[in-house]
Amino acid sequence: MNNQYMRKDGRAYNSLRNMKMEVGVLNNADGSAYIECGHNKILVGVYGPRELHSKKHSKPDGAVLRCKYNMAPFSVKERKRPGPDRRSTEISKLISEAITPSIFLEKYPRASIDISIEVLEAEGGTRCLSIVGASLALADAEIPMKDMISACAVGKVDDHIVLDLSEEEDQTGQADMPVAIMPRTGEITFLQMDGHLSDVEFEKALQLAYDGCYFINKLQQQTLLTKYGGDTRGKYNL
Numbered sequence: 594m595n596n597q598y599m600r601k602d603g604r605a606y607n608s609l610r611n612m613k614m615e616v617g618v619l620n621n622a623d624g625s626a627y628i629e630c631g632h633n634k635i636l637v638g639v640y641g642p643r644e645l646h647s648k649k650h651s652k653p654d655g656a657v658l659r660c661k662y663n664m665a666p667f668s669v670k671e672r673k674r675p676g677p678d679r680r681s682t683e684i685s686k687l688i689s690e691a692i693t694p695s696i697f698l699e700k701y702p703r704a705s706i707d708i709s710i711e712v713l714e715a716e717g718g719t720r721c722l723s724i725v726g727a728s729l730a731l732a733d734a735e736i737p738m739k740d741m742i743s744a745c746a747v748g749k750v751d752d753h754i755v756l757d758l759s760e761e762e763d764q765t766g767q768a769d770m771p772v773a774i775m776p777r778t779g780e781i782t783f784l785q786m787d788g789h790l791s792d793v794e795f796e797k798a799l800q801l802a803y804d805g806c807y808f809i810n811k812l813q814q815q816t817l818l819t820k821y822g823g824d825t826r827g828k829y830n831l
């Protein structure tokens with residue numbers, strides 16, 4: 594039975610790893626976020642909207658969203674060669690595509706919004722966590738958005754549908770399906786599938802991904818509230 598299945602790291606099928614989120618962690622970026630999940634550690638900085646002087650790259654009807662995902666050489670067990678590779682180019686593109694539907698880019702013609710994502714430590718699930726962190730950093734930069742995008746991976750391990758795959762589960766499991774949604778509308782802004790799921794398994798996995806994303810969205814909202822919400826101490830000193 595799925596409900597009793599105990600994963601190698603002791604989690605239930607529907608448990609996320611421990612998560613920690615923070616915004617406003619960098620002084621020199623317009624917006625920033627730091628996110629931990631299990632042993633993943635990811636830092637995101639946002640610059641913009643800034644005027645894009647290059648006519649070739651700018652768009653008259655809205656801002657250009659540019660996203661760079663980078664893994665530090667020390668982020669994985671065997672030193673990673675510094676610099677971009679095919680994987681980081683693909684992930685940068687998909688993060689940008691997952692986030693684009695949430696931003697009112699049309700408000701900033703001929704401008705650019707740049708998102709830099711630095712993976713300091715990786716343990717499976719970095720593309721989803723980067724989307725979560727990038728949305729937080731954009732909100733921290735006060736860029737108008739319809740909603741913060743939330744993301745998590747679901748998959749199949751030992752014939753069980755599970756939430757938030759670890760690196761080991763990602764590598765030894767039967768399927769891995771990272772998903773991003775816009776919680777307010779339920780719109781799926783990104784979905785990939787590696788491996789095989791039956792129709793029934795796919796429906797079950799997608800529902801679990803929605804549950805995970807809604808939970809993560811609440812954490813994102815709390816993280817912003819912790820920095821910006823409610824507490825007016827020291828702000829209105831007479």
Ligand code: ADP
Pocket residue numbers: 669670671673680715716717718719720721760763
């Ligand atoms: P994601 O991080 O989104 O799950 P992948 O499925 O490509 O992306 O990678 C799964 C995990 O494998 C990563 O989170 C990381 O822990 C590890 N990994 C990825 N690339 C490398 C690499 N070049 N060297 C060692 N480990 C890697």
